[in-house]
Amino acid sequence: MDARSDAGAQAGVRAVPKATSDGLICGMFLAPTLAVLALMVIYPFASLLYYSTLRFSVLRPLQGSKEVGLLNYTSLLTDDALWSRFVFTGQYVLATVVVQFLIGIAVAYAFSRDFRGRDVLFTIALLPMMLCPIVVGFLWRYMFNSEWGVVNWVIGLAGFGKVDWLGVADNALWAVVIADAWMWTPFVILLATAAFRGVPKDIQEAADVDGASAAYRFFRITLPLSMPILLIAFLLRLIDAFKQSDLFLAMTGGGPGSETETVSFRLSKIAFSYFYTGDASALAVILLVIVIGLSLILVRHLNRIRERR
Amino acid sequence: MRTSPAGLVPVFVVIGVYLAFSLGPILWMILSSMKSRQDLFAYPPTLFFVPDWSSYQAVFGLGEAARSAASIGLVDALVTSVIVSVSGTALAVGFGTLAGYACSRFAFLGRDDFMFLALSTRMIPPVAVLVFYHFMFAKLGLIDTVLGLVLITTFINLGLATWIMKGFFDGVPREIEAIALVNGYSRLYAFWHLVLPMVRGGMAATAGFCFIFAWNEFTFSSVLATTKAQTLPVKISSAMGATGIEWAQICAAGVVLVAPVAVFFYLIRHYLLTGMTFGVLGAARR
Numbered sequence: 050m051d052a053r054s055d056a057g058a059q060a061g062v063r064a065v066p067k068a069t070s071d072g073l074i075c076g077m078f079l080a081p082t083l084a085v086l087a088l089m090v091i092y093p094f095a096s097l098l099y100y101s102t103l104r105f106s107v108l109r110p111l112q113g114s115k116e117v118g119l120l121n122y123t124s125l126l127t128d129d130a131l132w133s134r135f136v137f138t139g140q141y142v143l144a145t146v147v148v149q150f151l152i153g154i155a156v157a158y159a160f161s162r163d164f165r166g167r168d169v170l171f172t173i174a175l176l177p178m179m180l181c182p183i184v185v186g187f188l189w190r191y192m193f194n195s196e197w198g199v200v201n202w203v204i205g206l207a208g209f210g211k212v213d214w215l216g217v218a219d220n221a222l223w224a225v226v227i228a229d230a231w232m233w234t235p236f237v238i239l240l241a242t243a244a245f246r247g248v249p250k251d252i253q254e255a256a257d258v259d260g261a262s263a264a265y266r267f268f269r270i271t272l273p274l275s276m277p278i279l280l281i282a283f284l285l286r287l288i289d290a291f292k293q294s295d296l297f298l299a300m301t302g303g304g305p306g307s308e309t310e311t312v313s314f315r316l317s318k319i320a321f322s323y324f325y326t327g328d329a330s331a332l333a334v335i336l337l338v339i340v341i342g343l344s345l346i347l348v349r350h351l352n353r354i355r356e357r358r
Numbered sequence: 359m360r361t362s363p364a365g366l367v368p369v370f371v372v373i374g375v376y377l378a379f380s381l382g383p384i385l386w387m388i389l390s391s392m393k394s395r396q397d398l399f400a401y402p403p404t405l406f407f408v409p410d411w412s413s414y415q416a417v418f419g420l421g422e423a424a425r426s427a428a429s430i431g432l433v434d435a436l437v438t439s440v441i442v443s444v445s446g447t448a449l450a451v452g453f454g455t456l457a458g459y460a461c462s463r464f465a466f467l468g469r470d471d472f473m474f475l476a477l478s479t480r481m482i483p484p485v486a487v488l489v490f491y492h493f494m495f496a497k498l499g500l501i502d503t504v505l506g507l508v509l510i511t512t513f514i515n516l517g518l519a520t521w522i523m524k525g526f527f528d529g530v531p532r533e534i535e536a537i538a539l540v541n542g543y544s545r546l547y548a549f550w551h552l553v554l555p556m557v558r559g560g561m562a563a564t565a566g567f568c569f570i571f572a573w574n575e576f577t578f579s580s581v582l583a584t585t586k587a588q589t590l591p592v593k594i595s596s597a598m599g600a601t602g603i604e605w606a607q608i609c610a611a612g613v614v615l616v617a618p619v620a621v622f623f624y625l626i627r628h629y630l631l632t633g634m635t636f637g638v639l640g641a642a643r644r
Contacts, residue, residue: 182576330489
C-alpha cells in the first residue's frame with residue numbers, strides 16, 4: 050500500500066474531525082459576506098423599523114424624538130399626495146415594462162434566428178443596459194430639449210411638430226419611459242432570446258411539418274415554452290422600474306411641479322430635503338416590504354428554473 | 359432556427375430599426391462631445407462640423423479651456439472613481455467567491471435565507487436604506503470618504519457576486535474535492551489548488567460585472583459623498599454650473615465614463631446572460 054491511499058484510508062476513518070473542519074471552513078467563508086449583510090441590510094432594516102415609530106429628524110438629536118407608534122404609517126397612508134405618487138409610479142412601471150416587453154420580444158424573436166454576424170449585432174444591441182443611469186438621463190434630457198433637441202428634429206422629419214417633452218407631465222412620463230426602455234429593453238432581449246433559443250428544435254420542426262402558421266407557432270409553442278424565463282425577466286424589470294429614481298432626477302427633477310415624482314423620488318425628498326426622518330423611515334419600510342415581497346416571488350421562480358436544469 | 363434568405367428580410371428590418379434606436383443616442387453623445395457651443399445649440403442639428411476638443415480639455419483640466427469658470431474638471435473624480443471601483447470590486451468578488459463556494463458545497467442551516475438576504479442587496483431601493491446609511495455614516499465618520507464608498511460598492515455587488523459564483527461552483531463536479539479528500543488533501547487545499555483555478559474565468563466575468571456596476575453607481579454616492587470624495591457620476595450630475603448645463607462637457611464626461619464600460623462589456627460579452635440572471639441561466643463557462 051502506498052502512502053497516498055494510506056492517507057486516504059485514514060481520512061475515511063476519521064470522518065468526525067473532517068466534518069467539523071468543513072463546518073469551520075463554511076463559517077469562515079460566509080463570515081465576511083455575513084458581516085457586510087448584517088451591517089448594511091439587517092441593522093439598517095431593524096433601525097428603520099424603530100425610527101419609523103418616532104417623530105424624529107436627523108437634524109436634531111435622537112433624544113429630542115417622540116414615540117408616536119404607528120402614526121407615521123397612518124399619516125403616510127392617508128396622505129393623498131403620496132397615493133398620487135404611488136399611482137404615478139404604477140403608471141410608469143406599467144408603461145415602461147410593457148414597452149420593453151413589446152420591443153424586446155419582437156427583437157429577441159428576430160435574434161433567435163441564425164444568420165451571419167448575429168453574435169456581433171446581438172452584443173452591440175445589449176450595450177445600453179451597461180451605461181450609467183444618471184448619464185443616460187442627462188443624455189436623453191439633452192436630446193429631448195424642446196427647442197434644439199435632436200428628438201424633435203427626427204420626428205419633425207416625419208412631419209410632426211415640436212413637442213414639449215419635459216415641460217408637460219404626460220409627455221414627461223413618456224419621455225422617461227422611452228429613456229428607460231432604451232436602457233433596459235436589451236435586458237429583455239437578452240433573456241427572451243435565450244428563452245426562444247431554448248425551445249427544442251424538434252417541437253418547432255414538428256409544427257412546421259404539420260403546417261402550423263408562423264403566428265400559431267409563436268403564440269402556441271414558442272411563447273408558452275419560454276414563459277418561465279420571461280417571468281424572471283418580468284419580475285426583475287418590475288422591481289427595477291419600481292425603484293427607478295435616477296432617470297427622473299436627471300430628466301425631470303420630479304417636475305413640472307411634482308407631477309413626475311415617483312415614490313422613491315418622494316422618499317428622497319422627505320428624507321434629504323425636509324429631513325422628516327421618522328416619516329422617511331416609515332415610507333422606506335413600506336417600500337422595502339413591497340420589494341421583499343416581489344423578490345420572494347422572484348427567488349421562488351429562480352430556484353424552480355435552477356432545479357430543472 | 360434555419361430560415362431561407364428571403365425569410366430573413368423581416369428579421370433584418372426589425373434588428374436594423376432597433377439598432378438605430380439603440381445606438382443613435384450613443385453616437386449622438388459622442389458627436390455632441392466634440393461640438394462647439396454654436397454647433398451644440400444649432401437647429402436643425404449639425405451632423406457635419408469641425409470638431410472642437412475644448413470640452414475634453416475642460417474635462418481633463420488641460421490648456422485654456424480648463425481655466426474657464428464653466429470647466430467641470432474631472433481628474434479628481436476620475437481618481438476617486440478608479441480607487442473606489444477597483445477596491446470595491448476586489449472585495450465583492452473575494453467575499454462573494456468564498457460565500458458562493460460555501461453555498462454551493464455546504465447544506466448549512468438557513469442557506470436559502472442567506473441566499474435571499476444576499477440577493478436583497480441587488481433588490482432593495484437605494485433610497486430606502488439611504489435614509490439610515492446617512493445617519494450611520496455620519497456616526498462612523500464615513501461621510502465623504504473613499505472608505506465609505508468602498509463599503510458601498512462592496513455592498514451593492516456582494517449579492518450578485520455570491521449568486522454568480524455559486525452558479526460557477528455548481529458547475530464544478532463535487533467529485534473533485536471528494537477525490538482530493540480521499541487522497542489526504544485538506545478541503546482548503548482542494549478549494550485553492552483545484553476548484554478555484556477551474557472557476558477563474560467565472561471570477562473574471564464576475565469582476566467585470568461588479569466593476570461596471572461600481573463604476574456607474576450614483577444614488578448612494580450622490581447622498582453620501584458630495585464634496586471631498588466625489589465619484590465621476592456625481593461630478594457629472596453637478597455639472598450644472600452658473601452658466602447653465604454644460605452639455606458638451608457632460609457628453610465628453612459621458613464618453614470618458616462609458617469608455618471603460620465598453621471595454622469590460624466586450625470582455626464579459628459571453629457571460630452576460632449568466633451575470634444578469636445571478637448565475638441561474640446561461641452556460642456556466644469556465
